[in-house]
Structures are given as structure tokens and as C-alpha cells.
Amino acid sequence: MGKAHLALKNYSVSRECFQKILEINPQLQTQVKDYLNQVDLRQKADLQEKEAHELLDSGKNTAVTTKNLLETLSKPDQNPLFYAGGIEILTEMMKDCTERTLFRTQNGFSIISGNEIIRRCFSTAGKDAMEETVCVSVLRLWQAVCSENEENQRLLVTRPDTGRLLSSLLASDVLTIQEQSLALLLQLAQSENGRSLVVSHLDLTRLLEALVSFLKFSDKKANSAMGLLIDLALEERFQVWFQANLPSVLPALTGVLKRDPRVTNTLALSQCIALMGNLSAEAATRRQMSASEEFGNACLSLMARCEEDVDLFREVIYALLGLMMNLCLQSPFVSEIWTMEASRRCMSLLNSQDGGILTRAAGVLSRTLSSSLKIVEEALRAGVVKKMIKFLKTGGQTASRYAVKTLAICTNSYHEAREEVTRLDKKFSVLKELLSSEDEILVGNAALCLGNCMEVPQAASSLLKTDIVQVLLKLAGSDAQKTAVQLNAGIALGKLCTAEPRFAAQLRELHGIEILNSTVKYLNDS
Numbered sequence: 200m201g202k203a204h205l206a207l208k209n210y211s212v213s214r215e216c217f218q219k220i221l222e223i224n225p226q227l228q229t230q231v232k233d234y235l236n237q238v239d240l241r242q243k244a245d246l247q248e249k250e251a252h253e254l255l256d257s258g259k260n261t262a263v264t265t266k267n268l269l270e271t272l273s274k275p276d277q278n279p280l281f282y283a284g285g286i287e288i289l290t291e292m293m294k295d296c297t298e299r300t301l302f303r304t305q306n307g308f309s310i311i312s313g314n315e316i317i318r319r320c321f322s323t324a325g326k327d328a329m330e331e332t333v334c335v336s337v338l339r340l341w342q343a344v345c346s347e348n349e350e351n352q353r354l355l356v357t358r359p360d361t362g363r364l365l366s367s368l369l370a371s372d373v374l375t376i377q378e379q380s381l382a383l384l385l386q387l388a389q390s391e392n393g394r395s396l397v398v399s400h401l402d403l404t405r406l407l408e409a410l411v412s413f414l415k416f417s418d419k420k421a422n423s424a425m426g427l428l429i430d431l432a433l434e435e436r437f438q439v440w441f442q443a444n445l446p447s448v449l450p451a452l453t454g455v456l457k458r459d460p461r462v463t464n465t466l467a468l469s470q471c472i473a474l475m476g477n478l479s480a481e482a483a484t485r486r487q488m489s490a491s492e493e494f495g496n497a498c499l500s501l502m503a504r505c506e507e508d509v510d511l512f513r514e515v516i517y518a519l520l521g522l523m524m525n526l527c528l529q530s531p532f533v534s535e536i537w538t539m540e541a542s543r544r545c546m547s548l549l550n551s552q553d554g555g556i557l558t559r560a561a562g563v564l565s566r567t568l569s570s571s572l573k574i575v576e577e578a579l580r581a582g583v584v585k586k587m588i589k590f591l592k593t594g595g596q597t598a599s600r601y602a603v604k605t606l607a608i609c610t611n612s613y614h615e616a617r618e619e620v621t622r623l624d625k626k627f628s629v630l631k632e633l634l635s636s637e638d639e640i641l642v643g644n645a646a647l648c649l650g651n652c653m654e655v656p657q658a659a660s661s662l663l664k665t666d667i668v669q670v671l672l673k674l675a676g677s678d679a680q681k682t683a684v685q686l687n688a689g690i691a692l693g694k695l696c697t698a699e700p701r702f703a704a705q706l707r708e709l710h711g712i713e714i715l716n717s718t719v720k721y722l723n724d725s
Contacts, residue, residue, distance in 0.1 A: 250296075250300075252301075265305070266305050268288060268292065269306070269310055275314070275315065279330065279333045280332065282314065283329075286333075286340050287339075290343045293343035293346070299345075299348045302344045302351070308351075308355060311340070312360065317333060320334055326371075326373055331375060331376065334373075338379035338383055339379060349390070352393055353392075356397065365380060366402040367402075368380040369384065369405075369406065369410070370405065370408065370412060377413075378420065381413070384427055385423060394431060398431055399436060403444070407448050407451060410427060411455050414463055418464070421463075421467035422464065422470070425467045426470070428474060429474050432477070438481070441478060446487065449487065452475055452494070456472070456497035456498055457501070460501065460504055460512050465514060469518040470518075472518040479526060480525055485526060485529050498541075499537065499544065502519055503544065505519070517553075520548075520559035523563050524563050527563055528566065535570065542564060542574045542578060545564050546577075546581045554594075554598075557590070558601065561590060562601045564601070565600075565602075565604040565605045569608050575616075579615060583605060584620060587603070587605050587606050588629065591606075591629045596638060600640060600644075603641055607645075607647045607648045607651070614654070617654055618655050620652050621655045621658045627658075631667065634646060634688075639681045642674065643683035643687050646684065650691030650693075650694045651694075653698045660698075663699065663701060663702075668706055671691055672692060672706070674688035
């Protein structure tokens with residue numbers, strides 16, 4: 200009923216119908232919001248058209264001129280420059296809402312888009328100067344008529360031929376056509392409604408390919424193109440499309456990673472890679488990216504090139520590490536060779552002075568080390584334990600989370616790692632402090648690491664004059680949501696008491712055996 204009343208221009212009744220739908224089914228909030236927006240826009244367009252026709256009837260000069268120009272441009276089979284000249288004059292007339300609305304009501308879109316000479320200029324692959332002039336004139340006209348006019352935007356984008364045309368013009372070999380096409384799309388994407396139109400009606404595969412091709416420019420065009428792509432990617436429809444069509448656009452994204460950062464706008468390149476990273480947060484997207492050996496290798500190759508000047512390519516490296524962190528969530532990895540190389544690159548980056556790069560490099564390592572003992576061995580030889588202990592002493596919570604997970608993996612596998620942690624973390628003051636954190640993942644890994652280190656001779660004795668038994672017992676008997684906290688604390692407590700019998704006496708005094716038995720029963724039942 201709401202749509203029917205909208206068609207009849209009963210706007211108030213239409214709104215009431217849609218709002219009743221929302222009352223009946225609140226889950227339809229998104230759809231109802233779209234419908235109500237359509238009502239608002241249609242009513243606004245009606246008011247614009249009424250006012251425009253009143254001004255036309257009153258003989259307003261610019262209104263009459265607009266109508267006359269459109270009548271002139273409707274003449275068929277004229278010289279292309281005839282149309283280009285008329286369109287440029289018409290563009291100058293599009294200064295306010297009246298003229299833009301009259302362009303619509305006087306069939307301006309059909310007159311321009313349906314003209315065979317103009318269509319031929321658009322469709323010609325290798326455009327000469329005259330055809331280029333016509334194309335640029337039309338693109339500028341569309342910008343003028345669509346400025347602050349949602350109904351004109353809707354009519355332009357929803358025309359059957361426009362979706363493919365705009366995407367192809369954006370990929371034109373003619374620079375001015377590319378620039379004006381980008382300017383038009385940027386204008387459309389300024390509003391939520393405009394972005395929705397673009398995502399719903401344009402050829403998104405060609406659009407994405409065209410936008411990333413702007414990375415060949417070193418100036419602000421590249422930044423603008425990436426900004427547009429990022430804005431469109433925020434739309435839910437784009438994200439759904441991206442997952443379904445990733446195989447067709449993955450070559451273009453791989454091409455981005457293969458670009459030489461020395462001759463590419465680094466800000467635009469980092470923005471594009473950051474967008475890939477954001478999109479790869481979705482498991483389905485990540486799975487497809489990880490399945491491409493070429494994509495994974497391109498990541499590593501770009502990282503290698505950027506490491507030649509970490510300061511210059513800081514933003515690119517940071518974005519690339521974010522993408523690689525997400526790729527490392529996928530199991531199995533691209534390959535053991537890829538994982539090994541990624542780990543080496545990140546170990547090298549741990550020498551950086553940049554906090555963001557250090558944190559993300561540690562993040563990648565925390566996800567790659569567990570895949571292979573060879574990688575752990577190599578990381579140990581490269582001094583990963585010392586670096587992670589330093590992280591725990593000076594880094595923030597995110598860095599600490601990655602660092603303690605890395606230490607847990609290393610100490611789980613190698614006695615040398617346990618010995619090094621014991622030597623570097625005197626009386627385990629750093630690990631003990633982590634046990635009081637509110638971050639359960641951090642606490643669980645700290646307990647695991649501490650338990651592993653209890654296998655080092657005399658390590659347990661260094662904790663005799665501390666409250667470690669009480670701390671671990673409290674964690675083992677806690678109601679933590681992550682059972683790893685209770686389990687790892689219980690294991691650490693068991694290893695502590697085994698290594699140093701005096702702790703076993705403390706445990707009995709605190710009724711710890713009963714608490715541990717209760718915890719084990721709880722874990723078995725859950």
C-alpha cells in the first residue's frame with residue numbers, strides 16, 4: 200500500500216503505511232528507512248518541479264533559455280561540435296535548482312543520452328579531439344544538473360545505459376574524460392543516497408578496476424579515486440557484491456600489490472591496501488584471498504620493496520601488515536614457504552622504531568609461528584624472545600597480547616625459549632603482572648608461558664617469596680569466560696608445585712586441591 204500511495208503522490212499516507220510496517224516488524228527497519236527516504240525524495244522532487252514550472256510560466260529568463268536550448272539540442276544529425284557548444288552553454292545555465300529541475304522535466308536526459316551523434320562519440324574507442332570535446336561537455340553537464348539534486352542523480356544513474364557507460368568512461372585512455380568521470384562519481388558519492396545508486400546500478404567490476412588504475416597517477420587523482428572506493432566499500436551492498444565477485448576482481452587487487460611503491464602515490468596505495476585489509480576481515484573474503492598464491496606472493500614482494508626504506512613507505516607497510524594479519528587467520532596458510540617468508544619479513548621489521556609497525560609485525564608473528572617448528576627455530580635464532588619481553592615491558596595492550604602469545608608458542612616448543620624467558624624476566628615480574636590483566640586472552644597466554652618456564656631448573660624457586668600460588672589458584676577457580684585461563688592457570692600451578700614442593704604445601708593450606716578438582720570437573724562438564 201505504501202508504494203501505491205507513493206505512486207499516487209499521497210505522501211503522508213504512504214509514510215504512515217511504511218511506519219506501520221515498522222511497528223509490525225521492527226526487523227524491517229533498513230528496508231522501511233529506504234522506503235521513507237524514497238517518499239521524502241519524491242515529494243521534494245515534486246515541489247521542485249512545481250516551482251520550476253511556475254517560474255517557466257512566469258517567463259523567467261534562465262528558465263526559458265534552458266527550455267529553448269534543450270529544444271535546439273534535440274535536433275538530430277548535427278555536427279558534434281554543434282552539440283558540444285550547445286551543451287557547454289546549457290551547463291552554464293545550471294546554476295540553481297530551477298534550471299536543473301527543468302532540465303529533468305524537459306526530457307534533458309533523454310535528449311542528451313538518446314542523441315545518436317553523442318552516443319557515437321561515447322562509444323568510439325580511440326577518440327579524436329572532437330569526440331573528446333563532446334564527451335567532456337556531457338560529463339560536465341551531468342555534474343551541473345546533478346549538483347544538489349537527488350532526483351536528477353537518480354534519473355541519470357538508473358538509465359539503462361549509464362551504469363556501464365560511466366564505468367567505461369572512468370577507464371578511458373583520454374585523461375580529461377577520466378578526470379571528468381571521476382569528478383561526476385565523486386559528486387554522486389557525497390550522499391548516502393548517491394552511493395547507494397552507484398553501488399546498485401553501476402558495473403562494479405569495471406568500476407573497481409578503473410578506480411585502482413588511478414594508482415598510476417602520482418597526484419591527487421589517485422587519492423580521490425581511492426577515497427571514492429573506500430566510501431563505496433562502506434555500503435553493505437558493495438560488501439555483498441565484493442564477496443560474490445572477488446574472483447573476477449582479485450587480479451586487479453593483485454596488480455595493486457605488484458605496483459612499484461617508488462613510483463606510486465604512497466598515500467593512495469596504502470589506502471587501497473588498507474581497504475583490502477578491512478574487506479579481508481570477512482572469513483569468506485579472506486579464504487579466497489589466501490587461496491591465491493599469486494596474491495600472497497604479491498604481498499611479500501611489496502613488503503620486500505618497502506623494507507628498502509621503511510620511513511618512506513611507513514603507511515604502505517602498516518596497511519600491508521594489517522592485510523597479512525587477516526590472511527594469517529586463515530588455515531591452512533598459503534604455504535609453509537609463504538609463512539616462513541612472512542615471518543622473516545616481520546622479524547626484520549621488529550627493528551623498526553615505529554610503534555604501529557612493531558605492533559602489527561608482532562601480530563603477524565603471533566599467527567604464523569604456530570604453523571611450523573622451523574619458523575619458531577628461526578625466530579628464536581633471530582632473537583624473538585628478547586624482543587617480545589621488551590614489548591611486554593614497554594608496549595601497549597595490543598602489542599602485549601601479540602607478544603605473550605608469541606612467547607607462549609615459543610616456550611611450548613623449545614626449552615631454550617623457556618630458559619631465555621626465565622633469564623630475561625627476573626622473578627617473572629612481567630608475566631606475573633600480566634596475570635592481573637582484565638584481558639582474558641592475555642592472562643591465559645601469560646599463565647601458559649609461566650607454566651612452561653617452570654620446567655627450567657630453579658625457576659620455580661625464584662617465586663617462593665611471592666603470592667604466585669594465590670594468584671594462579673584464583674585464576675584456576677575463576678569463572679572466566681575463556682576456559683584457557685582456568686586450564687592454563689591450573690597447569691601452571693601443577694608444574695609449580697612439582698618443581699618446588701614447598702608450593703605444594705602452600706596449595707594444601709589454601710585448600711587448593713579441592714578448588715582444582717572442582718575446576719577440572721567444571722571444565723569436563725562444560
